[in-house]
Amino acid sequence: MLTRWSLVEADLHDVYGVDVEDRDLMRARSWRWLETRITGLLFADSRLRRALAPDPETPS
Structure with a gap:
């Protein structure tokens, strides 16, 4: 999860309005x-x- 922190940070803002900064x-x-x-x-x-x-249905 920590290796994907930039995704977590962006999603927290988009989904919950949480600014981790x-x-x-x-x-x-x-x-x-x-x-x-x-x-x-x-x-x-x-x-x-x-x-x-x-x-799996979404093309790469």
């Missing part, structure tokens, strides 16, 4: 909060999901 926000939230949202990206239409489990 907002230090105050990130310090105010728990690791569980962040983990829940990152896990949620795997079930959303996201860059991360497409990178980790590409749709």
Whole structure:
């Protein structure tokens, strides 16, 4: 997951409106909060999901 951090960061912003560069926000939230949202990206239409489990129907 960390090797795909740029995808995670972009998806967190697109899907949840979370700016991981907002230090105050990130310090105010728990690791569980962040983990829940990152896990949620795997079930959303996201860059991360497409990178980790590409749709076999989609041509490369």
